[in-house]
Amino acid sequence: MVWKTLLRHCIAQPAAPRRQDPAAVAALRQRLAAAGHEKLGRSLAIRHVAAGSCNGCELELRATQNLIYDLTQYGLSFTPSPRHADVLLITGVAGGNMIAAARQAREAMADPVLVLAMGDCAVDGGVFKGSPAIAGGAEAIMPVDLFVAGCPPEPAQIIEGLLALLEVNDILLARPVRVPR
Amino acid sequence: MKLLSSQDWQAHAGKFIALWTDAQYAYALYQPAELVATPLVEGAYPALRHKGAAWFQRLAHDGYGHNAIGAADTRPAIEHFRSADGTAPWPEFASPGGEGVHQVAVGPIHAAIIEPGHFRFSLRGEEVLKLEARLGYSHKGTLALMRGKSPRLAARFAARISGDATVAHSIAFAHAAEAALGMTPPPRAVYLRAIMAELERLANHGSDIGAIAGDAGFSFLDARFALHREVLCEAARAAFGHRLMMDMVIPGGVAGDMSSGGAAAILAALLALESELPGLTRVFEDYASLQDRVVGTGVVSPALAAAYAAGGFTGRAAGQNHDARVSPGYAPYEHFGLEVPVEQDGDVAARIRIRLAEMTESIRLIRDMLANLPDTVIAMAPPSGSGSGLGVAESFRGPVWHWLRIEAGAISDAFAADASTLQWPLVEFAAATGILADFPLINKSINASYSGVDL
Structure with a gap:
C-alpha cells in the first residue's frame, strides 16, 4: 500500500495544491526568514500545556502538524520536555487545579521563554469567565507575550500567531550565541 | 421520573448510566432512558452499588456537598484541596504489594498535545499491575x-x-x-x-x-x-x-x-x-x-x-x-x-x-x-x-x-x-x-x- 501510493504519486500528474493558500505560506516563510533565523537558527520548540480547555484547541493545535499546514516547515515543532522548549503555549482557562502544574512547566524552561495564550479561554477565560472554579485566562498564571483569540483559532491563525511572536519579540535576541565546538 | 424510597433506590436493577443531585433529590439514570430519584435526607442519599456510579458520587460530593452513604470510593473527584498558592498535596496512591513493585507518575501535563490528567502506574518491571487515574484538572465549573x-x-x-x-x-x-x-x-x-x-x-x-x-x-x-x-x-x-x-x-x-x-x-x-x-x-x-x-x-x-x-x-x-x-x-x-x-x-x-x-x-x-x-x-x-x-x-x-x-x-x-x-x-x-x-x-x-x- 505504501509503495503503491508512492509509485502512484510519482507517475501521476501533480495533485492540485492541497496546502493552505500558497501565497500565505510564501509570505509566512519570508517573514520567518527575516525574523526567525537570526533569533533561532531555524528552530523553535514549543511546549503545550492545556490548563483547562474543552479539548477543541488541542484538536486545532494538532491540525497544525498535518500534511496541509505542516508546522515543521517553518522550523517550529512541539517538544514533550519543557527543558527543550522556547515557547510555552497555553490553551484553556486557568483552571484552579492546573495553575501549579503550569507554573512548574514554566519554571522548568530555560530563559528566555515566550508565552503564547491560545484560544478565547486562554485569552480571558472565554465563555467560562467569572466561574469560581477558574482564575481567568493564562495571564492569571503567568505573564503572556501574545494572545491568539478564537474558539478555537484555526490552524492558519495559530501558525500566524507563532510567527508573529518571533517577529515582535526581541527577548530571544538575548539568548547566548551558540558557538559550534 | 419515578420517585423511589431509599430501599428501592438501592435495589433498583438495570444498566446504570448516570447519577446526579439537585437541592432536593438524587437522580439515577438507567438504560434506555429510565430516570429514578430519591429524596435527599440531610444532604445525603444511599450510595448505589453499580460499578459506574463511583465517579458520579464523588462528583456530587465535590460539587454540591451531597454525600453518598456507604460509598466505597470516597476519593475527591474535582476538588484537589489546594492551598493559597495553588499547590495541592498529592493523595496516597495505593500500590499492590509485592517485591519490586514501583510507581511511575505521569501528568497532569502529558507529552502529547492532549488534556491534563494524572496517571499513577504501579509496575513490576514493565508489567502494569495497576493504574489509578486522578482527574479533575480540567474542571471549569x-x-x-x-x-x-x-x-x-x-x-x-x-x-x-x-x-x-x-x-x-x-x-x-x-x-x-x-x-x-x-x-x-x-x-x-x-x-x-x-x-x-x-x-x-x-x-x-x-x-x-x-x-x-x-x-x-x-x-x-x-x-x-x-x-x-x-x-x-x-x-x-x-x-x-x-x-x-x-x-x-x-x-x-x-x-x-x-x-x-x-x-x-x-x-x-x-x-x-x-x-x-x-x-x-x-x-x-x-x-x-x-x-x-x-x-x-x-x-x-x-x-x-x-x-x-x-x-x-x-x-x-x-x-x-x-x-x-x-x-x-x-x-x-x-x-x-x-x-x-x-x-x-x-x-x-x-x-x-x-x-x-x-x-x-x-x-x-x-x-x-x-x-x-x-x-x-x-x-x-x-x-x-x-x-x-x-x-x-x-x-x-x-x-x-x-x-x-x-x-x-x-x-x-x-x-x-x-x-x-x-x-x-x-x-x-x-x-x-x-x-x-x-x-x-x-x-x-x-x-x-x-x-x-x-x-
Whole structure:
C-alpha cells in the first residue's frame, strides 16, 4: 500500500495544491526568514500545556502538524520536555487545579521563554469567565507575550500567531550565541 | 421520573448510566432512558452499588456537598484541596504489594498535545499491575455557569463540555431543553444536526485510528487519517462556517442553514475518504508489526463492559450492542436503518475495527440525509416555559446525556454525563492487562474525554 501510493504519486500528474493558500505560506516563510533565523537558527520548540480547555484547541493545535499546514516547515515543532522548549503555549482557562502544574512547566524552561495564550479561554477565560472554579485566562498564571483569540483559532491563525511572536519579540535576541565546538 | 424510597433506590436493577443531585433529590439514570430519584435526607442519599456510579458520587460530593452513604470510593473527584498558592498535596496512591513493585507518575501535563490528567502506574518491571487515574484538572465549573441562563445562552457551555464531541453535546442539550419545554425542532434542523454529528464522528474516528497507528510507529496511517480529518473539517467550515461545528446546534433548531456549496464540499470529502478507506484498512490489517501492537492489547472483557454498561465503540468492541441512536433512539435515525457493529474481543484492534465499520456507516448516513434533506425552516424560538427534560445523543465515543430543569425560561439545574465517565474505569482496567509501553495505544483506543468528566 505504501509503495503503491508512492509509485502512484510519482507517475501521476501533480495533485492540485492541497496546502493552505500558497501565497500565505510564501509570505509566512519570508517573514520567518527575516525574523526567525537570526533569533533561532531555524528552530523553535514549543511546549503545550492545556490548563483547562474543552479539548477543541488541542484538536486545532494538532491540525497544525498535518500534511496541509505542516508546522515543521517553518522550523517550529512541539517538544514533550519543557527543558527543550522556547515557547510555552497555553490553551484553556486557568483552571484552579492546573495553575501549579503550569507554573512548574514554566519554571522548568530555560530563559528566555515566550508565552503564547491560545484560544478565547486562554485569552480571558472565554465563555467560562467569572466561574469560581477558574482564575481567568493564562495571564492569571503567568505573564503572556501574545494572545491568539478564537474558539478555537484555526490552524492558519495559530501558525500566524507563532510567527508573529518571533517577529515582535526581541527577548530571544538575548539568548547566548551558540558557538559550534 | 419515578420517585423511589431509599430501599428501592438501592435495589433498583438495570444498566446504570448516570447519577446526579439537585437541592432536593438524587437522580439515577438507567438504560434506555429510565430516570429514578430519591429524596435527599440531610444532604445525603444511599450510595448505589453499580460499578459506574463511583465517579458520579464523588462528583456530587465535590460539587454540591451531597454525600453518598456507604460509598466505597470516597476519593475527591474535582476538588484537589489546594492551598493559597495553588499547590495541592498529592493523595496516597495505593500500590499492590509485592517485591519490586514501583510507581511511575505521569501528568497532569502529558507529552502529547492532549488534556491534563494524572496517571499513577504501579509496575513490576514493565508489567502494569495497576493504574489509578486522578482527574479533575480540567474542571471549569461548566454546569454551574448554565444556571440562570436561557437554554439558547447556556447552549454555549454545552458545546464546550468536550470540544471533540461539541456537536453531540449540543444535540443532547438541545434535546433536553426541547423535552423540558415541550417543543419539536423543525425537520430540516433535525437532519442538519445529524449530518453534523456524523461528520464529527468521521473526523474523530479517523484521526484517532491514525494516532493509534502513529503511536505504534506507523506514521503513514497517521498522516493519511490526519489529512482526511483536515478535509472533513474544511468541508464542515464550508458548509456550516466552523471547522468543529461549534455552537451550530441550538435549542429549537440549528443556528444557521447549510451554505449553498456545503453539500458539494461534504460529498467531496466523503468521496476522498471513502476511496482511500479500503486501502488504509488493508494497511491496518496486513502489517504484522502493527497488528502485533494492537491485537490482544488493552483488553476490556465483555463482562467488564457489561458491568460498566460501557457505551460507544468501547462497549461495542466488547459485546455491548448499545447505541443511543437506536435505543432510546432519536430523529432522524429511524428513517435510515442504522447498522450497529458489535465485536467480542475488546482489545485495541477490535475497537479500531468497530470504528472503521462505523465510518463506512456514517458516510452512508450523511449521503442519505443530504439526499433527503427536508425543506423547512431551520429553527423555532423556544417558549419561555417551565419543565424538566432529558436528552441524549450518540457522540463518537458513546452516548452523552443532558438533564435540565427550566423555570420560567431560565435553567435552574443542569447535569451532563459524557460517555467517558463510564469509560475511564475501563481505561484503568485495560491498562493493567499490558505493559507500560502499550498504554498510549490503549488510552488512545478508548480516548476518554478529560474535560467531559471534569466539567
